[in-house]
Amino acid sequence: MQARQRQSSYRDRTDEFSGIVESRRRSIAPAAAAANNDPRSAAANQSEFSKRASLIGLAIHQTSQKLSKLAQLAKRSSVFDDPTREIQELTVVIKQEISGLNGALLDLQAVRNNSGNDERNISRDTTTHSATVVDDLKNRLMDTTKEFKDVLTLRTENMKIQEDRMKKFSKISSKESANPFVRQRPLASKPSPSQPAPLPWANGSSSSSSSQIVPSRQGEAESSPLLQQSQQQQQMVPLQDTYMQSRAEALHNVESTIHELGSIFTQLATMVSQQGEIAIRIDQNMEDTLGNVEGAQNQLARYLNSISSNRWLMIKIFFVLIAFLMVFLFFVA
Amino acid sequence: MKITALLVLKAAPETTDPVILSNASDVSHFGYFQRSSVKEFVVFVGRTVASRTPPSQRQSVQHEEYKVHAYNRNGLCAVGFMDDHYPVRSAFSLLNQVIDEYQKSFGETWRSAKEDSSQPWPYLADALTKFQDPAEADKLLKIQRELDETKIILHKTIDSVLARGEKLDSLVEKSSDLSMASQMFYKQAKKTNSCCTIL
Numbered sequence: 001m002q003a004r005q006r007q008s009s010y011r012d013r014t015d016e017f018s019g020i021v022e023s024r025r026r027s028i029a030p031a032a033a034a035a036n037n038d039p040r041s042a043a044a045n046q047s048e049f050s051k052r053a054s055l056i057g058l059a060i061h062q063t064s065q066k067l068s069k070l071a072q073l074a075k076r077s078s079v080f081d082d083p084t085r086e087i088q089e090l091t092v093v094i095k096q097e098i099s100g101l102n103g104a105l106l107d108l109q110a111v112r113n114n115s116g117n118d119e120r121n122i123s124r125d126t127t128t129h130s131a132t133v134v135d136d137l138k139n140r141l142m143d144t145t146k147e148f149k150d151v152l153t154l155r156t157e158n159m160k161i162q163e164d165r166m167k168k169f170s171k172i173s174s175k176e177s178a179n180p181f182v183r184q185r186p187l188a189s190k191p192s193p194s195q196p197a198p199l200p201w202a203n204g205s206s207s208s209s210s211s212q213i214v215p216s217r218q219g220e221a222e223s224s225p226l227l228q229q230s231q232q233q234q235q236m237v238p239l240q241d242t243y244m245q246s247r248a249e250a251l252h253n254v255e256s257t258i259h260e261l262g263s264i265f266t267q268l269a270t271m272v273s274q275q276g277e278i279a280i281r282i283d284q285n286m287e288d289t290l291g292n293v294e295g296a297q298n299q300l301a302r303y304l305n306s307i308s309s310n311r312w313l314m315i316k317i318f319f320v321l322i323a324f325l326m327v328f329l330f331f332v333a
Numbered sequence: 334m335k336i337t338a339l340l341v342l343k344a345a346p347e348t349t350d351p352v353i354l355s356n357a358s359d360v361s362h363f364g365y366f367q368r369s370s371v372k373e374f375v376v377f378v379g380r381t382v383a384s385r386t387p388p389s390q391r392q393s394v395q396h397e398e399y400k401v402h403a404y405n406r407n408g409l410c411a412v413g414f415m416d417d418h419y420p421v422r423s424a425f426s427l428l429n430q431v432i433d434e435y436q437k438s439f440g441e442t443w444r445s446a447k448e449d450s451s452q453p454w455p456y457l458a459d460a461l462t463k464f465q466d467p468a469e470a471d472k473l474l475k476i477q478r479e480l481d482e483t484k485i486i487l488h489k490t491i492d493s494v495l496a497r498g499e500k501l502d503s504l505v506e507k508s509s510d511l512s513m514a515s516q517m518f519y520k521q522a523k524k525t526n527s528c529c530t531i532l
Binding site for chain 2: 243246247250251253254257258260261264265267268271272274275278279281282285286288289292293295296297299300302303306
C-alpha cells in the first residue's frame with residue numbers, strides 16, 4: 001500500500017474506507033455475522049486487490065527505471081567502449097519483466113471480476129475504483145512498452161551510425177602510419193556531392209608528414225614517399241574506381257539539376273498563365289465600369305435637359321391654375 | 334585553388350629515373366631566395382612520384398601542403414602540383430588534356446629522350462596560367478556552376494512573379510470595386526431621372 005501511495009495519483013482514502021466499514025459494522029450489528037463477514041471479506045478482497053495492484057505498480061516503476069538506464073546507454077553511442085553486452089542483457093531483462101507484468105495485470109483483472117461476482121453488497125464505488133486502478137496500471141504498462149520500443153529503434157539507428165563510423169575509422173587507422181593516397185574506398189560509399197569533400201581526408205591523413213617549410217632538406221622528403229609507396233599497390237584499383245565514380249556522380253548531379261530547372265520553368269509558366277487570366281478579369285471589370293459611367297452620364301444629361309425644359313411646363317400649369325381661380329372668382333362674385 | 338607546377342615526364346621502368354620532358358612552374362608567390370629550391374623540390378618529387386606510378390594509372394599523393402597528382406599513360410606521365418583546394422577531378426582532367434596535347438604536338442619523339450630536356454613548351458606555361466581556375470579544366474564543373482547560377486536567377490524570377498501576382502490580385506479587387514461603384518452611380522442617376530414630377 002505504501003508503494004502504491006507513492007506512485008498513484010489517487011487520493012488515498014483507505015482511512016475513510018476503514019471508518020465507513022466500522023460504522024457499517026456498528027449499524028448492521030444484528031446481522032453482524034454476515035455483515036461483519038461481508039465488509040471484512042470485501043475488505044480482505046479489496047486489500048488483496050490493492051496489494052496486488054501495489055506490487056504491479058512497484059514493478060512497473062522499477063521497469064521504467066531500468067528502461068531509462070537502457071535509454072541512456074543506447075544514447076551514449078561512442079565508437080569505443082560499446083556496452084553492447086550490457087544493453088542486450090538489460091533488453092532481455094526488461095522484456096521479461098514487461099511480459100510478467102502483463103500476466104500479473106491480467107490476473108489482477110480476473111481477481112477483481114471474481115471478487116465482484118462473489119460479493120453482492122460490494123459498492124459501486126469499489127468496482128469503479130478497482131476498474132480505474134486496473135486501467136491506470138494498464139496505461140502505465142503501455143507507456144513503458146512504448147518507451148521500450150522507442151529505445152530499441154534508437155539503439156538500432158545508433159548501431160547503424162556506429163557501423164558506418166567504424167568502417168571509416170578502420171580505414172583511416174590502418175593507413176595513418178604511412179602517408180596515404182587521397183582516394184580510398186569509403187569515399188565511394190559515403191555520398192560526397194561537393195568537390196571539397198575528398199580533401200579533408202587527405203588533410204587529416206597527412207598528419208604524419210613533416211611540417212617543415214617547402215624548401216626542406218631532400219633527405220626528409222625522400223622518406224615520406226618511400227613510406228607511401230609501400231601502400232601503393234592496394235590503392236591503385238580503388239583510386240581508378242573512385243575517379244570514375246566521382247565523374248559519374250558529377251554527371252548525375254548535373255542531370256538532376258537540369259531536371260530541377262525544367263520543373264522550375266514549368267512552374268513559372270503555370271504561374272504566368274494563371275496571372276494572365278487575372279489580367280483578363282481586370283480588363284473586363286474596367287470595361288464594365290466604363291459602360292456604367294457612360295450610361296450614368298447620359299442619364300444625368302437627360303435629367304439636366306428635363307430640368308431646364310420643365311419650367312415651361314410649370315408656367316403652363318400656373319396658367320391653368322390662374323384660369324381656374326378666375327373661374328372660381330367669377331363663380332363667387 | 335592554385336597550381337604550382339606542371340611536369341611531363343617519360344616514365345621509364347621502375348629502376349631508372351623518369352626523364353623530364355617539359356616543366357612549367359609558377360613560383361611567383363615564394364620569396365626570391367626560395368624559388369630555386371622550390372624548383373628543385375618540384376623536380377625531385379615529380380620524378381619520384383612518376384617513377385612510382387604504374388602505367389595507365391592515376392595517383393594522388395599528399396606532400397606537405399601540396400597534393401601531387403600523377404597520371405601515367407603508356408610511359409608518358411603528367412604530374413601536377415596543386416594545393417588542397419583544387420578539386421581532384423579537375424586536376425586529372427587537366428592532366429589528361431596535357432598528355433593529349435603533348436602527344437599531338439610531339440608525337441612519339443619523347444620515347445627516345447634520355448636526359449632532361451630544357452626547352453620550354455609554351456602550351457604547358459599557358460595551361461598553368463589558364464587552369465588556375467579549376468572550372469576551366471573540368472567541363473563538368475563549369476556546367477554545374479552555370480546551372481547553379483541559372484537556378485538562382487530562376488528563383489529570383491519566381492519571387493518577382495509571385496509579387497506580380499499579388500499586385501494583380503489587388504488590382505482585380507480594386508477594379509471590381511470600381512465597377513460596383515459605377516453601377517450604383519448609374520442606378521442613382523436613372524432613379525432621379527425616372528420620376529418626372531418636378532415640384
